Amino acid sequence: MELFEQDKENSKENIKTVPLADRMRPQTLDEFVGQENIVGKGTPLRKAIETDNVSSLIFWGPPGSGKTTLASLISKSTKGQFVLFSAVSSSIKEIKAVISKADGYFKLSGKRTYIFVDEIHRFNKAQQDAFLPYVEKGDIVLIGATTENPSFEVISALMSRVRIYVLERLTNDSLKEIIKSALIDRERGIGDRKIKIAGDVIEATAAAADGDARKALTLLELAADFVGDNGEVTQENLKVISQRSFSLYDKSGEAHFNLISALHKTIRGGDPDASLYWLARMLDGGEDPRYIIRRLVRFASEDIGLADPYALTFILNARDSFIFLGSPEGELAIAQAVVYMACAPKSNSIYTAFSKAMDDAQEKGSLPVPLDIRNAPTKLMKALGYGKDYKYAQEYKDAVTDQQYFPDELKGREYFRPKDVGRESRLLEYLSKYKALRKKLAEGK
Numbered sequence: 001m002e003l004f005e006q007d008k009e010n011s012k013e014n015i016k017t018v019p020l021a022d023r024m025r026p027q028t029l030d031e032f033v034g035q036e037n038i039v040g041k042g043t044p045l046r047k048a049i050e051t052d053n054v055s056s057l058i059f060w061g062p063p064g065s066g067k068t069t070l071a072s073l074i075s076k077s078t079k080g081q082f083v084l085f086s087a088v089s090s091s092i093k094e095i096k097a098v099i100s101k102a103d104g105y106f107k108l109s110g111k112r113t114y115i116f117v118d119e120i121h122r123f124n125k126a127q128q129d130a131f132l133p134y135v136e137k138g139d140i141v142l143i144g145a146t147t148e149n150p151s152f153e154v155i156s157a158l159m160s161r162v163r164i165y166v167l168e169r170l171t172n173d174s175l176k177e178i179i180k181s182a183l184i185d186r187e188r189g190i191g192d193r194k195i196k197i198a199g200d201v202i203e204a205t206a207a208a209a210d211g212d213a214r215k216a217l218t219l220l221e222l223a224a225d226f227v228g229d230n231g232e233v234t235q236e237n238l239k240v241i242s243q244r245s246f247s248l249y250d251k252s253g254e255a256h257f258n259l260i261s262a263l264h265k266t267i268r269g270g271d272p273d274a275s276l277y278w279l280a281r282m283l284d285g286g287e288d289p290r291y292i293i294r295r296l297v298r299f300a301s302e303d304i305g306l307a308d309p310y311a312l313t314f315i316l317n318a319r320d321s322f323i324f325l326g327s328p329e330g331e332l333a334i335a336q337a338v339v340y341m342a343c344a345p346k347s348n349s350i351y352t353a354f355s356k357a358m359d360d361a362q363e364k365g366s367l368p369v370p371l372d373i374r375n376a377p378t379k380l381m382k383a384l385g386y387g388k389d390y391k392y393a394q395e396y397k398d399a400v401t402d403q404q405y406f407p408d409e410l411k412g413r414e415y416f417r418p419k420d421v422g423r424e425s426r427l428l429e430y431l432s433k434y435k436a437l438r439k440k441l442a443e444g445k
Contacts, residue, residue, distance in 0.1 A: 025069055029046060029073055035066055045057075050077065056141050058164050060147075060166050064211065064214040064215055068118060071116045075114065075116070080114060082113075099140060117145070120153075128154065169212070170211045174213075178213050179220055190221070193229045195223075201235055205220060264303075267338060293318065293334060297312070297319075311344050345421045349417055353415035371384075372388055372389045372391075402442045
């Protein structure tokens with residue numbers, strides 16, 4: 001089956017019934033806007049496309065960044081056959097049948113078969129395995145496209161045999177260029193409709209598209225239909241048309257993890273303004289505020305800890321405020337907590353100490369509790385020495401004894417090392433005094 005049959009339809013009389021985004025799909029590499037580092041003049045991939053020498057590859061990037069268009073341009077440049085595969089509906093039997101035909105095609109014509117798989121991450125492991133030996137031998141050229149990180153979704157054996165090209169979201173300048181081209185193109189665009197649109201409205205259209213060329217052209221077409229031929233697109237009717245539906249955010253995909261990582265690391269870095277921005281991005285994208293709160297509770301212990309113990313209370317109060325008020329009013333309490341934690345003194349001493357203690361607990365096994373600090377509720381246990389020689393700290397000067405609280409194998413271990421920052425400074429002072437007193441007791445002074 002040939003790929004991009006709609007491109008052929010674009011040359012027919014009914015071209016205007018085809019969506020603008022499809023009509024404006026670049027027909028040559030010179031028309032392609034953006035991704036200059038990948039297909040700009042002189043780049044290896046551009047030379048490979050122009051010389052019909054493309055090897056198996058995967059395009060990874062957000063929607064509307066040009067993945068499918070680049071596959072279309074490869075299909076136009078090759079003298080071989082180009083086959084489209086559905087990652088959702090194609091079975092292993094169908095995959096093997098196409099590969100078998102590809103082998104026969106090569107033997108008869110000496111030309112290669114390109115197989116394009118859009119959303120290749122939807123192929124399961126068995127389907128990907130079916131491609132593997134033929135990609136390895138070069139019997140087929142696999143062209144994949146995905147919006148998901150291929151290192152998570154594509155099997156490692158296949159990953160090692162293809163080149164990964166990372167496409168970035170299109171810049172606003174690139175989107176404005178695409179929009180302007182559609183506005184003046186009388187054959188494939190809407191130039192014949194004489195739509196008026198000011199520069200600031202073009203800028204707003206590009207911003208609303210959020211890096212997605214298809215969305216930019218779709219929004220432009222909707223705006224043109226809304227105002228009619230010879231009409232003018234304004235900021236006001238653009239807002240009505242877009243209805244803020246162009247925000248890119250996948251709550252189960254990489255964007256989700258990238259944004260929460262940005263929020264966490266920005267708060268850790270102490271920048272309240274950038275922290276508010278990443279919080280706003282997540283909330284605007286539809287993230288569940290309760291998820292953000294859970295991550296902030298973790299942050300309060302992991303990155304602030306005892307430098308400011310109130311940070312944990314602060315975010316828990318913000319949680320209660322959000323539950324009480326709901327969205328959007330309760331989101332202000334989350335913002336308040338974010339700013340507080342960004343400005344709070346930071347210490348990961350609790351996180352580090354607990355990690356070390358957990359390592360010992362897991363590596364050393366079930367070390368016995370020293371007899372003198374065991375519980376002794378029965379006569380038998382007392383007779384066995386449970387609780388014998390236990391020193392009740394409250395009966396000693398400064399409430400400090402030389403009692404050994406660790407198992408023998410861990411005697412002298414130090415996990416918690418407070419930093420001289422915030423309220424943790426008081427703990428540093430306490431521990432210095434505590435350890436000095438225990439040392440004197442141990443030495444019999």
